[in-house]
Amino acid sequence: MRARRPRPDLPDAGEDRARPAKPRDPQEERDALLAYAFRALGQRALSAAELRTRLERRSENPDLIEEVLKRVQELGYQNDEQVARSEGNRRGVGTMRVRQTLKRRGVQDDLIQEVVLARDPDREHAEVLTLLERRWSSLARKRDPQASAFAFLARRGYTGNVIWPALREFMADRPVEEPDDEPDWEGEE
Incomplete structure (x- = not known):
């Protein structure tokens, strides 16, 4: 194999091949x-x-x-107020998540406080009940379904003051499931 000669019309590998940017006014x-x-x-x-x-x-x-x-x-x-209000109106997330998201996004503390105080606690309660209803089938299979539900809702930014009453209300509507000691074998004697 023959060695290649360097081409005189191409810049060396160390040089920048891109054209320098034209300075803008x-x-x-x-x-x-x-x-x-x-x-x-x-x-x-x-x-x-x-x-x-x-x-x-x-x-x-x-x-x-x-x-x-x-x-x-x-x-x-x-407009930071619009950004904060739209974040405050998000469904499926709690007050703590809203506060954390707005802080991360660089919104001023007084505006964050205003948005958090404007959130309706009854709406949050209803959202938690809706989330529990929607997710209960998967949460019920866990070893401790109530603890799993609490952890799930806490990760979404809901506080314990919202979660516990909603969880109690949700569980009051559920039939009590008691573990069977013996399997139910019909037809065997």
Whole structure:
């Protein structure tokens, strides 16, 4: 096999083969960042902190990031109150999960507290009963179904103050199943 000669028209392996990016003027950079913000907000409602983090990955200019963030807020495309309220209205998750999710998403503490206090305890109670009804067939097969139900609901963010009364109410409607000591063999004597 013959050795290959290096080709003079190709750069060496150590050199970057990509063309250097054409420097953008400030207006082009602003427009590109604004277009990215609209695309990101079109996919999912983002909190201001989440959008700021995404914009920081695209630009190193903090003034430009702040300008773009203010602009999308002025136009009504980004609003932390809407993000918090939609998270607070989610079904199938408890107050603790809502609080944890909003905190992780960077929503301010006073807004989190407002959303958590606005949640209806009767609605949570009804949601827990619905979840128990839907999942009871699989939970009933566990060694301790009530403990399994409690753990399942706690993982969904419901507090013990909501879980226990709903579990007691749900179990009161269930027939008491007593374990049989002897199998029921019909026809044998």
